[in-house]
Amino acid sequence: MTTQAAPLTAGPVRVVGTGLLGTSIALGLRGLDVPVQLSDSSPSALALARDMGAGEPVGEASPEPALVVVATPPDVAGPVVLEMLRRHPGAVVTDVASVKAVIAAEVAAGGQDGARYVGSHPMAGRERSGAAAADADLFAGRPWVIAPTGDADPAAVAAVRGLALDLGALPVSLDPQEHDDAVAVVSHVPQLAASLVASLLVEAPESALSLAGQGLRDVTRIAASDPRLWAAILVGNAAPVGEGLRRLRAGIDSLIEGLDKAAASGPLAPGAVGALSRVIDAGNTGVARIPGKHGGAPRRYRTVQVLIPDEPGELGRLFGEVGELGVNIEDLQLEHSAGARVGIAHLSVVPAAAAALEDGLTNRGWRVVAE
Amino acid sequence: MTTQAAPLTAGPVRVVGTGLLGTSIALGLRGLDVPVQLSDSSPSALALARDMGAGEPVGEASPEPALVVVATPPDVAGPVVLEMLRRHPGAVVTDVASVKAVIAAEVAAGGQDGARYVGSHPMAGRERSGAAAADADLFAGRPWVIAPTGDADPAAVAAVRGLALDLGALPVSLDPQEHDDAVAVVSHVPQLAASLVASLLVEAPESALSLAGQGLRDVTRIAASDPRLWAAILVGNAAPVGEGLRRLRAGIDSLIEGLDKAAASGPLAPGAVGALSRVIDAGNTGVARIPGKHGGAPRRYRTVQVLIPDEPGELGRLFGEVGELGVNIEDLQLEHSAGARVGIAHLSVVPAAAAALEDGLTNRGWRVVAE
Incomplete structure (x- = not known):
């Protein structure tokens, strides 16, 4: 929610999928008095969202929506976007899935009016899922990627950008492939690295775990994520994530080569220290590029x-x-x-x-x- | 430091190497009125530690130490331990390096009285190094591994354990190889994974970095570590770290195989989702094993x-x-x-x-x- 007086979003807004994101969007819009229509393939999920005050279920008498927000799991977002473009010829349609190029390609190939479709991705979430975890403030202060294709109508782009602003998010414009390449590096590959490091702990003795410090806790925190949701996200961004993992593997190969020399000939074996310090050095450079608080260049505290x-x-x-x-x-x-x-x-x-x-x-x- | 009245450690204690760990140990002991003798190959580092109140530089008139703490970089700890065993035939000698088996092997092969050597490893540190960053409370509440070989005299083990307790740390007994295997999994491999993920950010566009969230920050925080120190630690634990990286690489190989199927045949390609959800699932299991506050089984908040x-x-x-x-x-x-x-x-x-x-x-x- 934002503190501005009048919302940018013209209703009614139809939210398809009343999970965490859909219900949070609906609650935020209801807080701005924008009319919201809800639908979900699960009647109980739909009833919960309604009971939370997120809006009214779609019915016979529902007026045509001005904006449709598809908030289904990413593996069904494309077909649902196409169905909404077909059913609501006057509406702008967006989706909020974590992958964008696959869905844009499905929409382009679907024979509907792609000018009214603008994909988006709010960079918000939490460990719990479902409407019960929803909150109107979920998006406050978070980036929200707006990822139109070249076909998109500027008025449709403005409508989706207005939605993000109404919910207190920070719109960031990227094309769908730029988005997918970016999230592969800043989200999807880090997720897999955290999961792989945590998976090494499955067989570790208790005594090893008793030595765990803050470093291990930080590296593995996001390993406590939902496997079903993440598998759907990752297969939807397969090429960029695969590319990132190949780069990780190349780094691991060079580390193993250095460590094997040290294991065979002692810590001072030629090439061993150099191979290791190069990777730690590159990590120093990379982590320094992450923006700090207030955005922009990292500030030192x-x-x-x-x-x-x-x-x-x-x-x-x-x-x-x-x-x-x-x-x-x-x-x-x-x-x-x-x-x-x-x-x-x-x-x-x-x-x-x-x-x-x-x-x-x-x-x-x-x-x-x-x- | 601890609040107990009388220290367990009998002095004088000689601290060899007045960096962060050595000076912090010396300050903690001085707070308990244990006499401390300091030495360092750098005269200015030695003077700084003395000026901080960490003890007196070793001189002609220094009495024989009862305990010697070798706090040099890990790549010189073995030879210095041997020299101390030779020079001080009545003293217990410990070191505080992050690797233990390599040093234990050097001591065993060195022709000195190995019964008086007990390696140890306080699990404490910080991003800054040197005596200026030292603090008597650095070890409070942290695990301190005591890693005797089978040759060690029980009285020597008790002396090193007493040192850890005097400084407020929590002694954990492991043999040297157990220690090295444990820190490979809970510290060294996570460090390299963080560095590798951060190294992918070196070439990422600014727009990608603007999407960075708390997950990326957590995974990469420890990538801001000292390359020279870490390279020395890692080559000193080459075989266990190499083994951990091979397991990471096997996980990456199976992920790439799944992602390649999805890239070639679409997100629902047979085997793709399964390969990805298995890794995320294993990560769920592993991260749940990290002890929470108060130790023992993870508590849910x-x-x-x-x-x-x-x-x-x-x-x-x-x-x-x-x-x-x-x-x-x-x-x-x-x-x-x-x-x-x-x-x-x-x-x-x-x-x-x-x-x-x-x-x-x-x-x-x-x-x-x-x-």
Whole structure:
């Protein structure tokens, strides 16, 4: 939801598929008083979305929609888009699937009016799925890719962009193949890498897992994702993801070559250290390109680490006192080791504020560890 | 440091290598009034550690140490351990390098009294290195692996265990090869996977990077690690890391096979979806094995997501109010999208507390998104 007075989106909007994304979109539009019509192949999913206030089920008396949002699983989005273009000759149709080129090709080949179709992809989600997890604020502050083909009518593009803005998202324009290449690198290949690293833990002894630190937790967090949904996304973006994995494999091959030399001839075997440090070096360069808060070039923060006794209210007390010190926290992470009676809060602040924060917290009795 | 009255460690302790780990150990021991002698091949690094209060440089008049801690880079730890065993025939000698079997083999082959050597590995570190980043609390609450060979004298093992406890760490006993196999899976291979994923970003267009979300940030955070240090660690654990990478490569091969089928014959090509969902499934199983807070079996928390305006003091205000509501935060993450004017705080709480937290925050005007 946004705070603007009048929505950009002209209704009625028909939402096809009342899962997490569809219901969240519907709730956001209802919050702006845009009329919403709902449909879903599952009567109970549809009833749940209606009961949550997301809109009214499509019926005999429903007026023609001005905009149709196809929010089905990605493997059926193409046929549903075509059906909607055929049934509603006055409507703009978009979909919100995580892959775009496959669906654009299905629409282009489908014999309908492709000028009214504009694919899109809100970069939002969560570990739970379904209407029960839906929220009008799901898209607030997130990128929402608008991916028209060359055939698209500019008015249709504007309508989908207006939908994204109404829901508080940040529209990003890419063509469908650019989108798929981009998400392969920033989302799909990282998902598979996380899953592969986590899969090595299946057979690891308990003693190994007891050594797990924050690094492993970070690398594998997204490995807790839905296999059915992800398999459908990945096969829908097969060529770019396969290309990314081939590049990963080439990197692994060169690492194995270096490690084999070290295993055979000792750590100082010619070529071993070089092969490994080249990969870590390239990783340094790559991670530095990820935009920080506020977008644009990465900003550097100082991190102040504070030990937190594992007792109720201690974290609240810490942040209350940080607030009293007048320091703004730019980012934070909380870290626990297995069995520890303390946690460590990593508070990122602008460099100019770090010394004051450290001194202020130390004076108030916190155990502070400078970065 | 710990709060106990009398240290377990009998001094004097000699710390060889006054980098991050050596200086942190020395500071922790000095806080317990254990006498510490310092040495380093760099006179300026040694002077810095002394000036930080970590102990006195080794001199002519230094008494014989009871315990020697070798805190050099991993590629020189073996020879330095041997030299210390030879020079100090009454001392227990440990090292704190991230690899253990290579060093144990060097010590066993070195013709010194191996019964007095007990390798160890505190699972602590940070992105900055050197004495300036040292802190007596660096080890508080972290696992510290004690990795004796079969030759080790039980009294020597007890001395190294006492050192870990004095510094507030949690001793974990493993034999050297078990340690190396464990850290290959929970630390070294994840480090390389993060670096490889981040290296794909080096050539990615800006538009792709603008879509980066929290998932990519988490997977690649540790890719910002020191190439020189990591190359030395990895070549010192070449066989187990190579084995882990071979398993990753086998997983990638099966994924590429599935994706190639989908690229050639469409998303529903026989075998494609199955190959992908098997890997995501195995990742689900593996990530669920990582111990949560308090160790033991993973505990499940509910996550409450709260939108936070990007203004000074808002996070402090949030945590102050969470404290007033009497709710204990078990874990938290802060998420920002590029260009967004809001962030999202993910607050993990025990399930029984989630509803009260959601209601309390909503009543106080926060925009709350349930998990």
